[in-house]
Amino acid sequence: MNILYLSCKSIIAKPLSSLLSWLLLTFGVTIVVLILLISDQLKNEITKNSTGIDLVIGAKGSPLQLILANVFHVDFPTGNIDLKEAAKVTKSRYIGSVIPMSLGDSYQNSRIVGTTRAYPELYGGELSTGEWFADHMQVVLGAEVAQKLSMKVGAQFQSQHGLSEDGEAHEAHPFVVVGILKPTNTVLDKLILTSIQSIWEVHGHEEDHENQPDSLITIDHLGVTVTFEQFDSEQITSMLVKYRSPMGAVMLPRTINAESSLQAASPAFETARLFNIIGVGVKILNLLGLLIIVISAVSVFIALLNSLKDRKYDIAIMRSMGATQMQIFNHILIEGLLITFVGGVSGLTIAHGMVYLLATSLDGVNPEAFYFLNEEWFVLLGCFIIGLFASVIPAVMAFKTDISKTLSKG
Structure with a gap:
């Protein structure tokens, strides 16, 4: 039984809820990564243009x-x-x-x-x-x-x-x-x-x-x-x-x-003061992005929970045809992780694309959009953890599905 294939089919079967979860996560990750990239680019520009000037x-x-x-x-x-x-x-x-x-x-x-x-x-x-x-x-x-x-x-x-x-x-x-x-x-x-x-x-x-x-x-x-x-x-x-x-x-x-x-x-002092001035706005945008990511996790959780209620009979049929409890658990878990993984990767891609377009539209800025910050690994790890937490409760509920009761209710 191909669990990955079944998980993909389940996502496609409910396009609206899957699309909403994906959009929310993508938007949140885009904001967070965009702030990280722009801040890093700005610091690099300031450093290389003020080097040697005390x-x-x-x-x-x-x-x-x-x-x-x-x-x-x-x-x-x-x-x-x-x-x-x-x-x-x-x-x-x-x-x-x-x-x-x-x-x-x-x-x-x-x-x-x-x-x-x-x-x-x-x-x-x-x-x-x-x-x-x-x-x-x-x-x-x-x-x-x-x-x-x-x-x-x-x-x-x-x-x-x-x-x-x-x-x-x-x-x-x-x-x-x-x-x-x-x-x-x-x-x-x-x-x-x-x-x-x-x-x-x-x-x-x-x-x-x-x-x-x-x-x-x-x-x-x-x-x-x-x-x-x-x-x-x-x-x-x-x-x-x-x-x-x-x-x-x-x-x-x-x-x-x-x-x-x-x-x-002093260039060092004044640029540090400039970063302090804009730092409040950066923190607010980062918090906004994190909040949207959390909301997307809740959306994934609700989507999987609602889907599970409608698919109890299908899951019971799968069990009766030989699927183990662990396969059912993995099926629901992978479904949630797929949505969050695709959303995370989409957010990273869009953020890098926006940085490239922004850099090429500004005079004197050299775009370096396609390098990967270490912080982005933490963003991807955060997406994985969010997907895991959002999926684990529905997966446990599917794991505990009573075959006989479900089939008897039809």
Whole structure:
């Protein structure tokens, strides 16, 4: 007697109740797994994009906005800071290295970042073709930007003021593409990189240095070159700092925030605070998913119980034809486990599919939907336990079916 076949036939024989149980369990598992996958993806993105950055120094304002704008490039900058004051801060004994950033312009929604070669090196950026920016008004494109804009080495474009296509175009200062980066799966892929001096030139602050070579100043910590006249007027947006020693984490932020007009924010601290803010919503959604899974277990239990009442005569016939009590027990048990197993697998599949669709629809996000988290094994195990508990009482009742009484009642 093929018990698995009989269990499948029993599920098909009551399509509405089976479908309801399957939908409830699938929906609950989808919510739980979707939250797990998105949280893991978000943590991975934050980790790989903030690696090597201990502190961000910029204009006063929201520290979280400072991190989002200058590390993850998903918000507007808090403002600019004077180069003179920035250079003074870099002389601190707690600072190991500094990467200057100048933001504010874009091209077709892709952000232009004025910086030094140290910034792409932070993410392991390597050229796919062309060369690094060396002269003014030269840019290197991230892999995603180059693909999205269909631009190659030698192409020219005019940037827009601001971070949208509606900004005023800087027509007098076109950029030329001199290099394209290999994909790094980091924020670098969606940026346009150039020198800080090029950003200054676009905004009309660049001086003619040809007749005054002796007036140039190189700020070693920042990797930028300015004239005596510029030193008091030029600005940058932020500095990405790496500590020289762990003591820097204790002393430097407090010193900068208290004794200067600048603001220092820690990516680790601010992202942890962000997760705390959204953590309440995540917990609520997880509880909702778990509640739906429990409701689906009750649905499976009721469906099997009601089915058992209608199938007592059929079970008695099976017993009289040679089926053992254990076979009847397994028949009902497998029926419940099949519904919960299919629901669990369906929920996992839908959740991974949704993550893939979500990732491919967002700029700069690299979909990794088809990897399996360890937590998902616990979700599947939970589905198995739920199916077991929902099926065991109806299975025991079927096991104890009295053949003679059932057949006598007809």
